[in-house]
Amino acid sequence: MIKIIFLFVAFFFLSSLSLAQTDWIKWDKAEESYQIKSEYGRNYKWNRTSISSTVLSGAQSLYYFFISDLDGKNCPFHPSCSVFFIESSMRTNVFKAALMFADRFVRDTNLFKRYPHYPKHASGSLYDPVENYLLNQALVKYFPREEIVE
Amino acid sequence: MSRIKLLQFFLFLVATGNIYAQRTAADDLFSVNNRIAFAEYLFCAEDYLRAVVEFREVLKSSANDTARFRIGYALNKMNRYREAEDNLKGLFFSSQLSEEARLEFYKSNYFGKDFIDYGDLLEYNNYLPEKYHSVLLKTYHNKLLLQSRSLPDSSTFFSVYNSDEKEELLKFYMMKKRPGYKNETTAALLSAVLPGAGKVYSNETGDGITSFLFTGILTFLAVNNFQNDHKIRGWIFTGLAAYFYAGNIYGSAAAAQNFNAGIKFNFEKEFILFLDGKNHFFPEYNFLCK
Structure with a gap:
């Protein structure tokens, strides 16, 4: 009976030790992004249904990536x-x-x-x-x- | 013993009295007359949805032409025109309200159907209420002002209205007859002659001046480069000037169309406001809510 109690107490003590914060291992801060999410997301996909749509969607994506996204x-x-x-x-x-x-x-x-x-x-x-x-x-x-x- | 019997008798009286009282209250609350009174109250308070529900309950237990008519009227008010038509058809024959029911039937078609269907309905005299024939002619002429067909001459158009109504409608008739639309071809030709002129004609003065400056500056740059023997630059500016010149002609035609759309929208908005104020010339019934 005493052994069981001793084992239980030891188990409880050891588990709390493993979860507790110690001085040499600190919890890092959460990586949080404060950027305001835009409602109007860009679609960079190329529409490959035809040659003209491929060219147009490609030009559109390139324009967005190199000019619009930088210009605002x-x-x-x-x-x-x-x-x-x-x-x-x-x-x-x-x-x-x-x-x-x-x-x-x-x-x-x-x-x-x-x-x-x-x-x-x-x-x-x-x-x-x-x-x-x-x-x-x-x-x-x-x-x-x-x-x-x- | 006598006390026990007295007590039993007293309890018997109380029990039967309670049962009798409850039955009377239940009967009175949901009686046909009570239901009609409640439905009429809801109807006159313009709570048409609940009034329809109550009138339909009334019709389950008794035939009532006024209730049926009120259902049709309320459904029209709620823009449920098909249901209104189905309810009103039952009153077309052998009913004291047959003329009013036919008028409401035409009303549901006036608001619910397009101009051609409404015109056909009047032309073939389907269920025409003779008492309200002049009213229906007025509504047909109302519809004439709201669709794209050419209008009849003024004597034909105003023949169905009285002198007061004619005075009020004259303004809308003239607005429809001479709306002040801009011609797209004229706008395009003006811009071809002078860049931006077509846009100024279509009431877009700022865009017209910008077009003129844009095309003018590019043309000047082209000429200047050719004069200074920079042929490549000259051709680039010539191409750009031609491109924006063509775009300016296209944009002038589009600007004229946008202007016309604005004219049409404002006319329809003003005319519908006027008609709403006149209840579209439909008469009010004095027997509905006293």
């Missing part, structure tokens, strides 16, 4: 100019998308009061979708300027 979120519009070009080339063709991009680029550089002409997007940018520039009146969506588009 500077485009006042949503979707951003690069995404606008990719979406318009997928909806139409590269030539029409190039014209749409040229127009978007000029509107981006507009210094004279562009804010009253576009509704706001939930991300804080101005909402300027591809549908409004496909030259198809049925697809054009008008939003009141005071509305916040989701």
Whole structure:
């Protein structure tokens, strides 16, 4: 009986010793990242369904990696100019998308009061979708300027 | 012994009295009249969902045309148009409310269906309520203002309205007749002649000036480089100038379309607000909530 009690006490004492912090082995601080997680994650995958989609998605990923990610979120519009070009080339063709991009680029550089002409997007940018520039009146969506588009 | 008998008699009275009281309370609470009164209270308080439930319970035990009509009316108010139509069809014939039921049926089609279907319904006189024929003609003309077809001339259009209504609707008729749309081809041609002019025509003055400056500066750089015998640079700037010139023409046409979309949106919003204020010219029923 005494042996059993002695063994139990010894086991308890030894296990608490092994878990207790000693002076020469300190617990390290947890590795915590304080970076604010972005809601709008980048998709760097290459779309290999066709040659054109491979080229476009590859160029998009390279542009994101070398320019956008370093430059930050500077485009006042949503979707951003690069995404606008990719979406318009997928909806139409590269030539029409190039014209749409040229127009978007000029509107981006507009210094004279562009804010009253576009509704706001939930991300804080101005909402300027591809549908409004496909030259198809049925697809054009008008939003009141005071509305916040989701 | 007499005390025991007295006590038994007293207990008997209490027990039967309680049972009798409970049965009377239960009957009164869920009687048809009580249910109708409660349902009418909910209906007049515009709690249409619960009113429909109560009226449906009433109809399980007794046929009641007013309850059935109120169900159809409430379903219309809740935008449940198909269900409203099904409920109202039972009142079309041999009912005192057949004219009102047919009007509500047309109302569900007015709000629930598109213009062509509503027009067809009126044209083929399906279940037409003769008493409210003039009301339905007004609603058809309301729909004319909200769709893309060309409008009839003003004498035909206003023939269904009285003079007060005509005065109020004249503004919307003129807005529809002459909306002030911008032509995409004109915008594109203007931008082809002078970069940015098409955008200024489409009410995008800032974009127009930016386009003009962009194309102008690139053209100047191209000419300047050619004049200074820098042919490669000259061709690069020529290419860029041509690219942004073409983009400016495209953007002007798109800007005209966006302008037109804004005109259409604001017109429809203002007109629907006006119609909501007039209950779309549908009459109010004085027998529903007294």
